[in-house]
Amino acid sequence: MSKLQSLMEKISPNGVTYDALGNIARVSKDRIHSNDINANNYVGVDNLLPDKQGKINSSYPPNSGNFTKYNENDILIGNIRPYLKKIWKADGTGGASGDVLVLRITTQDITPDYLYYVLSSDNFFSYNMRHAKGGKMPRGSKDAILKYLLPIPPLPIQKEIVRILDTFTELRAELRAELRARKTQYEYYRDLIMNLNNNTDIAWTSLGDVCIQTSNINWKNVKNTEYQYIDLTSVDRYTHSINNTSIISNTNAPSRAQKIVYLNDIIFGTTRPTLKRYCVITKNYDGQICSTGFSVLRANTKIILPKFIYYVIGTTKFNDYIEQQQQGTAYPAISDSEIK
Numbered sequence: 001m002s003k004l005q006s007l008m009e010k011i012s013p014n015g016v017t018y019d020a021l022g023n024i025a026r027v028s029k030d031r032i033h034s035n036d037i038n039a040n041n042y043v044g045v046d047n048l049l050p051d052k053q054g055k056i057n058s059s060y061p062p063n064s065g066n067f068t069k070y071n072e073n074d075i076l077i078g079n080i081r082p083y084l085k086k087i088w089k090a091d092g093t094g095g096a097s098g099d100v101l102v103l104r105i106t107t108q109d110i111t112p113d114y115l116y117y118v119l120s121s122d123n124f125f126s127y128n129m130r131h132a133k134g135g136k137m138p139r140g141s142k143d144a145i146l147k148y149l150l151p152i153p154p155l156p157i158q159k160e161i162v163r164i165l166d167t168f169t170e171l172r173a174e175l176r177a178e179l180r181a182r183k184t185q186y187e188y189y190r191d192l193i194m195n196l197n198n199n200t201d202i203a204w205t206s207l208g209d210v211c212i213q214t215s216n217i218n219w220k221n222v223k224n225t226e227y228q229y230i231d232l233t234s235v236d237r238y239t240h241s242i243n244n245t246s247i248i249s250n251t252n253a254p255s256r257a258q259k260i261v262y263l264n265d266i267i268f269g270t271t272r273p274t275l276k277r278y279c280v281i282t283k284n285y286d287g288q289i290c291s292t293g294f295s296v297l298r299a300n301t302k303i304i305l306p307k308f309i310y311y312v313i314g315t316t317k318f319n320d321y322i323e324q325q326q327q328g329t330a331y332p333a334i335s336d337s338e339i340k
Contacts, residue, residue, distance in 0.1 A: 016153040021103070021119075022146030024110050025075075028102035032069035032095040034062045041094025043070070048078045048086035048100065050236070050243075052120050053176075055088045059272070060331075067095035068102050073112035075103040075119055079140040081233065082128035083244060089116040101142065114158040117165050118150045187316070194315050207297065207312070208340030210304040214265075214296045216258045217289055219250045229257050230290040232269050235277040240314075242279060248289065256291045264306040267294040268313055271333045273322040280310050295339040 042061040049055060055076075070076060070090045078086030079101045089112060096102050103119075105112060118124065131144035153161070196202050217227075228245040231254075236243045248257055261267060263286040269277030271293050281288075290296065297313075299306040312318060322339075326332040 016151045018149045018151055020146065021148045021150060024107045025103045025105050025115065027142060028068055028070060028074060028104050030069035031066045033066055034064050037061055037067065037095040041092060043076055043088065043094060043100055044097040045078045045080050045086065045099045048076070048088060050084040050086055052085050052087055067097065068100070070094055070096055070102045071104065075116055077101045077103065077119065081138055082125055082132055082140045085125050087120050101140065101145065110152055111155065111158050111162065113162040117162060124148060190311060190314065191316050194311060206340060210300050211340065212298050212300050214298050215260055217260050219253055222250045225249060228285060228288040230261070230285065230288060232271060232277055232291060232293045235269065235279050237275050237277045240279045242285060256293060257289045258292050259290045259294065259296050261288060261290050261296060262286055264299070266297040266306060266309050266313065268297065268339060269293055270295050270336060270339065271331060273326055273334045274319060276319065278313055280306065295336045
């Protein structure tokens with residue numbers, strides 16, 4: 001940090017200039033055919049990771065059509081639900097969906113790494129959300145994004161900022177790697193503990209037989225009441241918790257907002273079920289509404305603990321089952337009855 005301060009005093013003693021993003025970068029209008037796209041180089045909002053964690057390979061790369069082309073060092077931003085903070089600096093060439101904004105630098109006054117860090121900031125994502133449009137599924141405004149003002153220090157200062165932030169990024173990556181290792185260890189012992197196949201004293205039954213009936217909301221009878229709406233993108237597939245909801249009422253409830261959930265219910269996403277979008281309903285979501293894209297598992301607490309169901313559906317054995325039972329290719333799904 002002392003080196004950065006020295007550089008500022010030496011190179012830019014009067015501060016730095018600011019400019020609109022649209023004056024230093026443009027939105028890519030280049031196109032790429034699906035023949036040149038694969039699981040590794042296709043970027044959609046589904047395989048961009050939240051909280052600035054980059055991307056993973058796509059589970060469902062397109063097999064027809066044309067898509068936005070990105071090149072190495074382009075900055076890709078998930079333009080649906082900006083608060084998820086999905087961003088990635090491209091390390092090669094590929095294609096992106098229409099819900100991903102591809103930004104390409106048009107000047108030599110700024111480096112790709114510096115621009116990536118600027119656009120990774122909470123300030124940028126807060127700005128993006130303030131100008132986003134839509135309630136249930138807010139979408140970033142391209143016009144507003146291109147008007148975003150950012151500091152443009154001299155290149156030596158940019159490089160020093162990047163060097164410092166790279167150091168912290170590496171440390172963060174090491175911590176995440178450690179967490180992943182612990183998660184793998186946890187999953188191994190969870191599966192080991194939950195493997196009760198050889199225990200002859202344990203009765204086996206279907207999941208549905210240990211759950212009780214759930215109910216749907218009747219919107220015609222509801223007036224002047226707001227609910228938190230939990231849809232498939234509300235559930236974090238890594239932490240198995242609810243990260244965000246939208247507020248709905250009888251005037252704007254989407255057609256899939258039907259199921260009432262209560263404390264200790266388990267919900268499991270039935271669309272693309274191998275993404276493992278499931279969680280326990282906590283107190284702050286008691287009595288709220290979830291999408292019909294979830295199977296709601298309400299434990300009969302006389303014979304089973306809700307958390308026991310939660311751990312069962314997290315096992316490798318359950319995941320193998322849903323892989324076998326899901327139907328469809330582009331958007332595979334499993335029915336509520338098959339879950340139960």
